[in-house]
Amino acid sequence: MMSRTMQAGMVVALLAAAGLWIGWADTWEGLRAQSREIRTVRAGFIQEKHLEILQKPLISKGVFYFRAPDDLRWEYTEPIRSILLVHDGKTERYIEGDDGLVRDAGGGLPAMQMMLGEISGWLKGRFEENPDFNASLEPGRKIVLTPKAAALADIIQRIVLQLSDAPGLLDSVTVHESDASYTLFRFQNAVLNADLDDAVFSRVE
Amino acid sequence: MRRFFAAAFLVVPLVLAAGCAPLPRLDPAPPGRAAALSRSCDALFPEGKWRFIHTVRATLRGDRQSVMTGVTVIDSDARSIHGVMMTVEGLVVLDAVYADGRMTLNRGVPPFDSKSFARGMMADIRLIFFKPDGPPEAVGIDARGRPACRYDNGPDRTVFIAVDPETGNWTLRQYRGRRLARTLDARAGDPSTAGAGAPVPERLTLTAHGFPRSYTLNMTLLEGERIPGDTE
Numbered sequence: 001m002m003s004r005t006m007q008a009g010m011v012v013a014l015l016a017a018a019g020l021w022i023g024w025a026d027t028w029e030g031l032r033a034q035s036r037e038i039r040t041v042r043a044g045f046i047q048e049k050h051l052e053i054l055q056k057p058l059i060s061k062g063v064f065y066f067r068a069p070d071d072l073r074w075e076y077t078e079p080i081r082s083i084l085l086v087h088d089g090k091t092e093r094y095i096e097g098d099d100g101l102v103r104d105a106g107g108g109l110p111a112m113q114m115m116l117g118e119i120s121g122w123l124k125g126r127f128e129e130n131p132d133f134n135a136s137l138e139p140g141r142k143i144v145l146t147p148k149a150a151a152l153a154d155i156i157q158r159i160v161l162q163l164s165d166a167p168g169l170l171d172s173v174t175v176h177e178s179d180a181s182y183t184l185f186r187f188q189n190a191v192l193n194a195d196l197d198d199a200v201f202s203r204v205e
Numbered sequence: 206m207r208r209f210f211a212a213a214f215l216v217v218p219l220v221l222a223a224g225c226a227p228l229p230r231l232d233p234a235p236p237g238r239a240a241a242l243s244r245s246c247d248a249l250f251p252e253g254k255w256r257f258i259h260t261v262r263a264t265l266r267g268d269r270q271s272v273m274t275g276v277t278v279i280d281s282d283a284r285s286i287h288g289v290m291m292t293v294e295g296l297v298v299l300d301a302v303y304a305d306g307r308m309t310l311n312r313g314v315p316p317f318d319s320k321s322f323a324r325g326m327m328a329d330i331r332l333i334f335f336k337p338d339g340p341p342e343a344v345g346i347d348a349r350g351r352p353a354c355r356y357d358n359g360p361d362r363t364v365f366i367a368v369d370p371e372t373g374n375w376t377l378r379q380y381r382g383r384r385l386a387r388t389l390d391a392r393a394g395d396p397s398t399a400g401a402g403a404p405v406p407e408r409l410t411l412t413a414h415g416f417p418r419s420y421t422l423n424m425t426l427l428e429g430e431r432i433p434g435d436t437e
Contacts, residue, residue, distance in 0.1 A: 055256070095270065
């Protein structure tokens with residue numbers, strides 16, 4: 001069974017990816033309707049890790065690609081290159097080392113694919129349908145996801161998606177682990193519905 | 206991943222595969238140089254409060270690797286540690302504090318949620334960043350001609366440190382009895398980080414030779430900064 005660490009890690013990455021293209025709608029059905037028009041997304045992201053013992057946030061940067069229904073490439077370029085690939089029902093992670101990109105042993109991959117089945121609903125804009133989270137659509141173009149189970153709440157307190165002014169885009173995703181620890185993903189330079197080749201989701205180079 | 210890290214770090218009944226070996230040879234220091242050699246060993250360890258951020262690559266059995274980000278705040282005077290380990294996506298999997306000889310686990314996400322794992326991590330951090338207790342019991346020149354120091358580091362523990370005078374790189378070996386338990390190779394960093402001591406290492410490689418499992422941690426420095434004290 002996939003570890004909760006990997007589940008939560010995937011939640012972070014995939015939620016952030018899913019959230020980017022949530023359209024500016026004020027109902028769940030509206031979000032789903034707009035998400036059906038999205039075939040692909042490519043965007044850069046800046047990740048800020050805030051911790052009590054850090055004087056300033058730890059910054060990571062990268063780019064991600066999504067192709068409906070379930071293909072994903074979530075790639076960090078700084079401070080260390082790493083790539084998470086989700087393609088054809090398989091999930092792999094690679095980390096750059098002295099000898100180039102090396103497959104990360106922390107994948108727990110077969111079980112991770114089960115988790116992807118659970119969260120694929122998010123990638124279709126169906127946040128309120130995920131059994132692990134309560135979802136609320138709040139004023140100010142904000143979606144708040146709160147774990148239902150105490151075990152998951154021990155890992156992630158809540159997730160806040162901030163919708164952009166422009167339909168189809170999202171400004172940020174914030175994953176709160178505790179009052180003092182959270183991760184903020186800011187998205188930029190998003191391109192919707194460009195053609196993305198299979199290689200983007202299957203090759204690491 | 207769970208089994209990987211559990212095998213790498215968790216304290217389990219000791220199975221010793223490593224062979225015994227004699228402690229490294231240490232020829233007496235040249236006349237009048239003992240104090241300087243002792244100081245050069247002591248200077249390798251950060252003094253005061255520091256914050257370090259590393260990329261930590263854990264390797265078990267050859268090529269199985271996993272990478273985390275580690276944030277460590279140490280206070281050499283209080284010999285306290287606040288250590289946080291997180292995934293590259295920023296998810297904190299371990300947050301623990303070591304102070305006054307006691308360890309407190311603030312947060313642990315499986316498989317990093319056991320106190321024994323956190324204690325093992327703290328022991329490794331102490332070995333990496335804290336100067337061994339007391340002055341060296343012997344200083345001199347090792348078999349490769351490097352300045353070296355040997356410390357009595359607690360019951361049945363011996364630490365041996367050798368410094369390459371040309372590169373500033375240094376090696377630490379910890380023995381338990383006559384068994385080699387840990388090897389730490391430090392690559393000297395930017396001289397501007399030296400302060401009153403040696404430069405902060407840009408790369409640290411810690412190898413655990415059993416006790417309870419063999420693993421290697423390759424730590425690449427992302428940030429290292431001195432934290433001003435209350436009186437500074």
